[in-house]
Amino acid sequence: MVDRIKSKNEPVTLLDVAREAGVSPSTVSRILNGTAKVSDDKRKAVETAIAEMKFEPNQLAQGLKSGRSMTIGIVVQDISSPFFDETLHGVDDGLKGTGYASVIVSGHWNADEEASRIKLLLARKVDGIILLSGRIADKKVLEFALDKPIVATGRSLNSKTAVGFKLDNVHGAYLAARHLIELGHRRIAFVTGPANNTDAAERQEGYQNALREANIPFEKNLVAEGNFHEASGLLAINRLLETQQQFSAVFAANDLSAYGVRLGLYRKGIRVPEDISLIGFDDLPSSLYTTPPLTTIHQPLYDMGLLATKTLLGLIAGNEVDTTLPGLELIARETTRRMR
Structure with missing residues (x-):
């Protein structure tokens, strides 16, 4: 005592x-x-x-003694996006009880702006940075990591001060397209993500891989460009319908685009899934509550944020880190059905 x-x-x-x-x-x-x-x-x-x-x-006093600010920087691309919101929930839970606070900035999918934001965070003496997606080159990320440790999502990095987590978009998209094929669909339209986006390109590759495996010809005119936002899904399905092509299913490259596709089909009196099946990619929380609930590919967004935080804190402390991330999986709900 x-x-x-x-x-x-x-x-x-x-x-x-x-x-x-x-x-x-x-x-x-x-x-x-x-x-x-x-x-x-x-x-x-x-x-x-x-x-x-x-x-x-006294966390602040501890930080001063150890030469740490007890803050970490987080670079997101779109603060309003539910995609990043789910990941940030994981980050927030990962920081609970650690004494660390976060500073959040946005890169707006612009490599120069991302670099500027990282420099700003480093100038504020953060102890490390979490970079959520983005377009800044891996080489530049590694250079910044020489100053403070960085954990980045959507990248394959593995150094003493920089670790990346990258999900298998190709396989996830393959699972989505194969699900539609297994339901008997042969003419499957695809709404892409933005041009020059790695995730978008990989998801189109997975879509084409599934078609090739099933000996279904790839038809370029069944591909409509989107940009991962609801409005682009709406515009894409309108363009596809205007061509009067026949298709029985739509694979949207992310859930937000799928929401736009769903609205476009509804406005044309086309039923989902009775007339056209629809599948997305991400499994955002709201996808469970669409009408009908959206079939999609589950990305472990919360787990990614949680793991990114634990990994960064491990790098800061000089400890070994476990970078094992759950994989992607098909979540079959009510927007897809077997061809009749």
Whole structure:
């Protein structure tokens, strides 16, 4: 027990915790900072003392002593997008209880702007950066990571200070197209993502791979350009319908585009899935509540944000990191049905 009686309102100090746990104050400090290599018994004693005494460390003071700002920077591309919103939920949960706060900026899908935002975050002395997608070159990301560690999504990076997480878009799109093919569809329209976007190109590749495997000819006139937003899906399906081509299914390169496609079909009196089947890609939370609920490819967006945060904090602390991310999977709901 502590060797003096503390008043009810007097805060518990690090020295009190050290006395209670029977270790030195420096050991408690190093355990809190994640830099101590101590026995399991000592660590448990410190953790027990912290819990019983309800010790709340001064995170700012800890940061100043360790040379850290206790902030991380997050670069998103579109703050209003539900795609990034789901990932940010994972980031937020990953930071809970760590003492770290986040600073969020937007790159707006512009490589120069992304670079400018990263420089801004580095100037503010963040301890690390999470880069969610984007168009800045990998080489430039690695250069920035020489200053502070960076974890990036949508990229294949693996260095001591830069780690990337990249999902298999080709395989995910293949699963989507194959699902429609297995339901008997042969003429499958495809609404693309934006030009010069890697994810969009890979999803079109997966779509074409599934057609090729099933010996279905690829028809360029069944492909309509989109840009991953609802309005582009609406415009794309209108263009396809205006050509009066026959197709029984539509694969939209993401869920937002699929929402636009669904609206366009509804306005033309075309039923989903009775007349045309529809599948998206992402499995955004709202896709469960469309009318009818959208069949889609599930991306572990929340898990990606959570893992990116844990990985970045591991890089900051100099610890080994586990970069295993769940894969993509088909979520069959009510917008697809077997051909009759």
